[in-house]
Structure formats: C-alpha cells, structure tokens
Amino acid sequence: MTNNRPRFAAIVFLLAPTLCLAWGEDGHRIVGEIASHYLSPCTEEAVKSLLGDQTLADVSTWADEIKSDRKWDWAKPLHYANVTPGSDSFDLDRDCPEVGCVVSAIERFSRVLRTSGAARFPQPTKKEQVEALKFLIHLVGDLHQPLHVSRARDRGGNDIAVEFFNNRTNLHSLWDSGLIRHTKKPWSEYAAELRAQVKGVKTRYPRTNGKVTEWATESYRLALSNAYDVPKDGKLGQASFDRNIPIVDERLKMAGVHLAALVQDRPYSPKSTLVSQLSTFVNGAQCGQ
Ligand code: ADE
Ligand code: ZN
Ligand code: ZN
DSSP states (O other): OOOOHHHHHHHHHHHGGGGSOSSHHHHHHHHHHHHHTTOOHHHHHHHHHHHTTOOHHHHTTHHHHGGGSGGGGGGGGGGOEEOOTTOSSOOHHHHSOTTOOHHHHHHHHHHHHHHTTSSOSSOOOHHHHHHHHHHHHHHHHHHHSGGGEEOTTTTTTTTOEEEETTEEEEHHHIIIIIHHHHTTOOHHHHHHHHHHHOOOHHHHOOOOTTOHHHHHHHHHHHIIIIITOOOTTOEEOHHHHHHHHHHHHHHHHHHHHHHHHHHOOTTTOSSOOHHHHHHHHHHOTTSOO
16 A cells, blocks of 8 residues: 555645635636626727637736735735725725725726827837736736625635535635635536626616726625625625625626626726727727727
C-alpha cells in the first residue's frame, strides 16, 4: 500500500486558490451569460474582436484566477468596497480608498474601453483593452453580491462563521456560492431560467453607467437587511435559503443587465457609451453610431 496522504494534501493545496472564488464561479458565469444576450450585433462584434471565441461567461472568472499571481496583488482591493459604519449608502469619495475599490475599478476599466475608440494618446493596447473588459465582466458581478459592498470590520462576512444545513462555512462564501450551489442547478440552466424572467429591460432596468454608485448602495442595503441577518448560533438552513435565494436571483439578473448596459449604449441609454465607441474603433464609423 502506498501512502496517498501527501499527494492528497498537495492536491488540496493546489486547488485551494480555486476553491474560494468570489460570487463563486457559477455566479460570475451566470452574470456573463445573461449579459451576452443583451448586446447589439455591433457590440458583440467588438467584444469578439477582444475575446476571440471566448464567451463572457468563459472569461468571467479570470479576475479571481489571477489572484494567486503576485503580479496582480494591486488588483485585490478592486473586488469589493466597504461603507463607513453609520451610513446607509455608499459614497465614492468617502468610502473608496486611494488604492481603489470595486466602484472606482468599474469606472476605470470602463474608461479604458471608452477611450480606445476616442482620439486619446497613447491608445490603450489591445492587451489592456482585453484585460479591462475581463475585469469589467467580473467586477460588475462582484458589485452586485451584497457582501462585496459591506463592512470592513468582518471583511464582508469573511470573518463570520456560519453553518448552512450543518455545513461549516463563512457568511461571505455562503453568499458567493453556497446559496447558488444549494439550488443544484447547472449554471447554464440557472442563467436561462433567470433570463426568461428578465422582461421589459428598458423599463425595469433603466439605469446605466453613472449609476454604479447606486448599484453599490443597493448591494450594501441588501447586505444589512438580509445577508447580515444571522442568528446568534450562526445556524442557517431552509428558512434562510427561502428568504434569500430570491435576492440572489434578482442581483444576478441585475448584474447581467447592468453589465450589458455598461458595455454598450443601445437600448439602455440615449448617450453613446463604452463599447459603442469601441465598436466605432474596431469596425469603423457605420457600426456603433
Ligand atoms: N475584504 C474586506 N472587505 C471585503 C468585502 N466587503 N468583500 C470581500 N472581501 C473583503
Ligand atoms: Zn471577485
Ligand atoms: Zn466574494
């Protein structure tokens, strides 16, 4: 008999970084998949010129995958934001530190894509544009997870131990992935189901860019009203699942629609935004006007 323990330990060690992804991989894929259905053909083309054959869902987890590479350490604070205790809304000037936060990062990466179609020198390189788009796809997902805009003192629930159906986890992880996993739906089916519920996008989800701060405030309020509502013994089960899965569903839908709204203009905004300009850049003036 050989002793498999060291090998098992090594496998666990190697897998560890992939076991703690934000929103969980499925949440991010669902957001990317939903968004991909609300892009105009023009925007789709522009996105394809950056991502090749990879879908929005495929690249949605990249920003978490690179966390294990020290070269990307600077981007770690860009996955979340914390709100000053005592306030009930997110304030960019007050709450976003110098190193950046999820809200400023979304604005920053949007700007990289926007300026790639404009007369700006130096132009962002294609690599910079690809990275900006991949960050954007991921971070819009993170922004909509209530505990990604929450409290510094428990690191967005990471420091709050809970049991979910008798399995030990932490509150943050429960909201990233535990609730989604408990549905036992394959992510693509889950996305299709949610997409079928997104009706009348123009009237139900009229908000577009410039409203990133408001989306952050919505997350924060849901963190306070729902996510942090944990009994003293930390035990959560069916009642918590039933109360919170509709919130998770709603946030995934909104993230998908908001992501699509951010990367293109029509039909969400009368003003030309991000990828419409990117489209102009990539495809010439007829596309994206
Ligand atoms: N670390 C500190 N605060 C955090 C938050 N709100 N979400 C994720 N990670 C964090
Ligand atoms: Zn993340
Ligand atoms: Zn997370």
